[in-house]
Amino acid sequence: MTALPEGAIDCDIHPSVPSVQALMPYLEDHWREQVVMRGIDELNSISYPLNSPLTCRADWKPASGRPAADVATVARQALDPFRTSVAIANCLYGVQLLFSEDMGAAFARAVNDWMVKEWLDKEPRLRASIVVPTQNVEMAVDEINRCAADKRFVQVLLLVSGDTPLGRRHHWPIYAACEKHGLAVGIHAGSSYHNPPTPVGWPSYYTEDYVGQAQAFQTQLTSMICEGVFTKFPHLKVVLLESGFTWLPAHLWRLTKYWRGLRMEIPWVDRAPGDIVRSNVRFSLQPVDGPPDQESLLKLFDHMQSDELLLFSTDYPHHQFDGNAALPNGLSAELARKIAIDNPRATYARLMETVG
Amino acid sequence: MSRHVVATAQEIPEGGRKLVTVRGRPIAIFNLKGEYFGMLNRCPHQGGPMCEGLITGLREAKQPGEYLYSRKGEIVRCPWHGWEFDIKTGQSYVDPDKTRIRTYPVEVEAGAAVVNGPYVAETIPVSVEEQYVVVEM
Numbered sequence: 001m002t003a004l005p006e007g008a009i010d011c012d013i014h015p016s017v018p019s020v021q022a023l024m025p026y027l028e029d030h031w032r033e034q035v036v037m038r039g040i041d042e043l044n045s046i047s048y049p050l051n052s053p054l055t056c057r058a059d060w061k062p063a064s065g066r067p068a069a070d071v072a073t074v075a076r077q078a079l080d081p082f083r084t085s086v087a088i089a090n091c092l093y094g095v096q097l098l099f100s101e102d103m104g105a106a107f108a109r110a111v112n113d114w115m116v117k118e119w120l121d122k123e124p125r126l127r128a129s130i131v132v133p134t135q136n137v138e139m140a141v142d143e144i145n146r147c148a149a150d151k152r153f154v155q156v157l158l159l160v161s162g163d164t165p166l167g168r169r170h171h172w173p174i175y176a177a178c179e180k181h182g183l184a185v186g187i188h189a190g191s192s193y194h195n196p197p198t199p200v201g202w203p204s205y206y207t208e209d210y211v212g213q214a215q216a217f218q219t220q221l222t223s224m225i226c227e228g229v230f231t232k233f234p235h236l237k238v239v240l241l242e243s244g245f246t247w248l249p250a251h252l253w254r255l256t257k258y259w260r261g262l263r264m265e266i267p268w269v270d271r272a273p274g275d276i277v278r279s280n281v282r283f284s285l286q287p288v289d290g291p292p293d294q295e296s297l298l299k300l301f302d303h304m305q306s307d308e309l310l311l312f313s314t315d316y317p318h319h320q321f322d323g324n325a326a327l328p329n330g331l332s333a334e335l336a337r338k339i340a341i342d343n344p345r346a347t348y349a350r351l352m353e354t355v356g
Numbered sequence: 357m358s359r360h361v362v363a364t365a366q367e368i369p370e371g372g373r374k375l376v377t378v379r380g381r382p383i384a385i386f387n388l389k390g391e392y393f394g395m396l397n398r399c400p401h402q403g404g405p406m407c408e409g410l411i412t413g414l415r416e417a418k419q420p421g422e423y424l425y426s427r428k429g430e431i432v433r434c435p436w437h438g439w440e441f442d443i444k445t446g447q448s449y450v451d452p453d454k455t456r457i458r459t460y461p462v463e464v465e466a467g468a469a470v471v472n473g474p475y476v477a478e479t480i481p482v483s484v485e486e487q488y489v490v491v492e493m
């Protein structure tokens with residue numbers, strides 16, 4: 001295994017909301033009562049079923065309840081062993097699945113306030129992404145503006161599968177707000193399940209759902225490039241989280257091939273898609289969905305044509321590797337340092353403001 | 357370098373094109389508003405016949421949703437995969453530094469000059485009354 005440099009910046013960890021009860025102090029009166037009146041006991045999506053082996057590594061699994069549910073556990077399991085200087089908390093909770101815009105916005109506010117009080121205030125190594133009600137773009141922007149004053153929020157979190165492709169112009173106010181506040185846009189695996197999680201319909205098995213996430217990422221990347229998000233917001237940084245990355249070279253070859261012949265349809269895309277990716281898009285490291293042998297993996301890094309694209313992540317508590325082997329074998333010390341420290345710093349403008 | 361008479365000017369009206377052969381090489385001749393341009397009839401991508409391409413203009417945008425259309429008639433799209441090339445310079449739009457088509461200077465000469473001068477008339481008979489398209493190669 002490649003040694004992880006000291007002071008790594010972990011760009012994707014997942015503290016859990018232990019139960020809806022934990023959010024009660026952060027919900028407004030109406031919604032707190034609704035939880036009781038409606039008997040809402042869970043708002044977790046089926047993206048990470050509690051007993052799936054992927055959802056939590058065996059040695060990180062608590063005796064009962066959800067993993068990664070308190071700050072001491074996260075510090076002990078996710079921060080200390082990796083000598084992490086900063087970790088970005090991406091809370092995956094069912095906010096985006098709700099059909100009610102008001103309820104989505106209320107729960108997003110609660111999750112973000114809970115994140116500040118229960119996590120950021122208690123553990124100085126933590127930063128977080130703002131959870132937004134994607135059901136309504138104006139409400140999402142309001143939530144970004146409300147949270148942005150706290151510089152420990154470094155990113156806005158979107159799910160890779162929502163109602164419409166993320167390049168479409170009705171999403172742009174979110175990107176404008178991110179660019180204005182120096183927040184990255186983090187697009188994480190997961191779905192609102194308003195559409196089937198694969199382009200061909202509903203699958204039967206969890207494996208199909210999880211593997212299919214990569215296609216959703218490809219489609220979103222294509223959408224954001226073709227619709228001109230990076231022409232409109234040239235300073236925007238988009239981070240694909242838990243996306244895998246070994247599909248990137250092949251996907252860019254394909255996209256570039258058709259851009260060459262069809263670019264007059266989208267004349268605002270005035271650079272090759274690969275150039276846009278290299279300036280504006282980043283990828284979290286885990287899960288490494290690469291070839292098992294070192295040589296092929298290094299060849300793949302060559303195909304990516306840049307050592308600035310990957311950002312270190314453990315994807316804690318998801319089970320993507322064992323022990324402390326968070327970096328794949330065979331990386332040079334220089335590349336390990338770029339992935340673990342330099343690239344995250346260059347991506348998250350706000351990290352520098354609060355870490356120095 | 358020699359000068360080759362390849363067609364009468366009349367044969368290639370404004371907006372028209374003609375495929376000719378000069379020293380065994382296929383050359384596409386285009387008439388842009390009365391000015392003639394020649395390019396190798398072989399796309400640098402995979403060899404598509406440029407002379408059969410769609411003639412169009414240049415589309416650019418500063419913003420998404422914008423279609424700034426200029427240089428109407430000055431761009432030819434390869435019929436095979438649609439890459440756009442500047443008829444005047446042979447430059448490709450998608451990769452202007454590395455991907456370009458070889459171009460050849462083309463002029464129109466009076467028949468009288470062609471009959472007397474140091475020209476090679478490839479396959480066509482020449483007469484003093486006509487205007488001729490001449491490729492330099």
Ligand code: FES
Binds near residue numbers: 400402404
């Ligand atoms: S051969 Fe001309 S674009 Fe492919």
